[in-house]
Amino acid sequence: MLLSIIQGIFKTKTNISELAKRAKAGNEEVMNDLLFASTPFLKKTATFVCKRAIDEHDEEFSIALDGFHEAIMAFDPTETASFQTFAHLIIKRRLIDYIRKETARTEKWVLLEPDPEQSSGQHFILDEKSIHTYTEKQQSASRKEELLHYKKLLKEFNLTFEELTKSSPKHSDARKTAFQIAQIVADSKELYQYLLDNKRLPLKQLESLVDVSRKTIERHRKYIIAVVLLLNSDFIFIKDYVRGEII
Known part of the structure; x- marks a missing residue:
């Protein structure tokens, strides 16, 4: 099953859509194989959104994997023309949400340049209102x-x-x-x-x-x-x- 999925994945819309339907219906083998075989697609999408190379060791890849699983469970061929496009959009949304949360969290610890008049060289953390x-x-x-x-x-x-x-x-x-x-x-x-x-x-x-x-x-x-x-x-x-x- 895995080999056939890898050979045909994303080459035809019908194939990937049918596999997604079977995975959504509860076929765990198809689900697991589909997730594994989609690794190149997940890396490519995550790299496109994050504007840097993403591999399996990055947190962003895990976010993309979760987004792909979400796309499988939410996919409705009568509502969406292409599963690949649908999955691409879901993954991008999840990654953008993640990036924004990480950016907000990081900015809470942004330090101001030290005041040259202060001999101690003390740094001041931006308060929440300033960060916002x-x-x-x-x-x-x-x-x-x-x-x-x-x-x-x-x-x-x-x-x-x-x-x-x-x-x-x-x-x-x-x-x-x-x-x-x-x-x-x-x-x-x-x-x-x-x-x-x-x-x-x-x-x-x-x-x-x-x-x-x-x-x-x-x-x-x-x-x-x-x-x-x-x-x-x-x-x-x-x-x-x-x-x-x-x-």
Whole structure:
């Protein structure tokens, strides 16, 4: 079982989705083998989020492993287009939460530079209120920086925030459908590369992959492109902010 999983893992969406369903249904052998065989995927995702190499000895890897298990237990193929994309999102959320908690904990022990007028060279620990203010300022600066980069990225596709506000699907079902299409594009190297190279959606290919009309895809084209770019970015603050809307 393990060998077959390793050979086929993530090569086809149907395969990994079926394995996830079997693991969720209580097949412990499939669950254990799937967790083990997914080690490269977990390392890659954790490394992407943490922006440094992650291996099995790091706490972040354990967080990623727990997130992957959570994704298996929460996965619903009728709700999510791709298990791999779904697992990727869950792992990133858990790692981001972990990083934020660790950052807040560490900052409680940040020391100020010693006052040169004090012969003792005494250091002072920042109080909780100062820490909170500092953290909020840092996060605010990071959010602004992300928004600037995202705005610049959208401009390459002739999109603006104003246009997205007007063109975003108004009904939840339409948003869900558009987001699932975006997941498919973001999850496919071929489709995503087509988008980057041509600055437009691969409509012909998508028509054969989704159960919606070409007209529907074109109607939500701007929204889908914006979501694809966001999904395949490392804009963690923007993703966290819009999680309730599109993620």
